[in-house]
Amino acid sequence: MLKLYPKNYFRPLITALLVVAANAHTKAQSTIISGNVTSSNGLALPAASVQLKNERYAVASNQEGHYQLKIPKILTEKDSLIFKFLGYHSLTLPYKNSNIINAQLEEESNTLNTVVITALGIRRSEKALGYATQTINAQQLGDAPSNNWSS
Numbered sequence: 001m002l003k004l005y006p007k008n009y010f011r012p013l014i015t016a017l018l019v020v021a022a023n024a025h026t027k028a029q030s031t032i033i034s035g036n037v038t039s040s041n042g043l044a045l046p047a048a049s050v051q052l053k054n055e056r057y058a059v060a061s062n063q064e065g066h067y068q069l070k071i072p073k074i075l076t077e078k079d080s081l082i083f084k085f086l087g088y089h090s091l092t093l094p095y096k097n098s099n100i101i102n103a104q105l106e107e108e109s110n111t112l113n114t115v116v117i118t119a120l121g122i123r124r125s126e127k128a129l130g131y132a133t134q135t136i137n138a139q140q141l142g143d144a145p146s147n148n149w150s151s
Helices: 011-028 138-142
Strands: 031-039 049-052 058-060 066-071 080-084 091-094 103-105
Touching (some): 049 066, 080 103
Parallel strands (some): 031 103
Antiparallel strands (some): 049 058, 080 091
C-alpha cells in the first residue's frame, strides 16, 4: 500500500540538505596561508601585520612570528600578501600557489632616537577635582605632633 505524505512533509529535510551542501561548498573554496615573519637577522617579529592586498583579510603574527591567515576564497597568482612591522620596511610577496609564505623584513634606517612627550595645552585646576584638596607647606609638616604615647 502506498502511503501519501502531506505536501510540506519533506520541505524541512530538503532545506537542511541544501544548507549542508552550501556550507560544504563554501568551506571547499577557502585558502589557509601560514608562515613566519622574521627580521633580516632571523629574529621572530611578534605582532607583525599580514594582510591580503586590496582586501580586508588580515592577521597578526604570534610571539614566535608565526601567522595563519584563513581567506574564504580561492587565491590566484594575481593576489599578494603585505607584511608590515613597526620600524621595518613593508614587504609585498605574491601568492605562488603555495600555502606557506615566509617573510623576512628589512630594518628601516631612519628610526627614532628620541621621543619627547609633552602635556601640550593641559592645565590642572584644583576646582576640577571631584574631592577635597588641601595645601600643606614644609613648616606645617615639621609642626606635626609626635606619635610617641609615653611622653
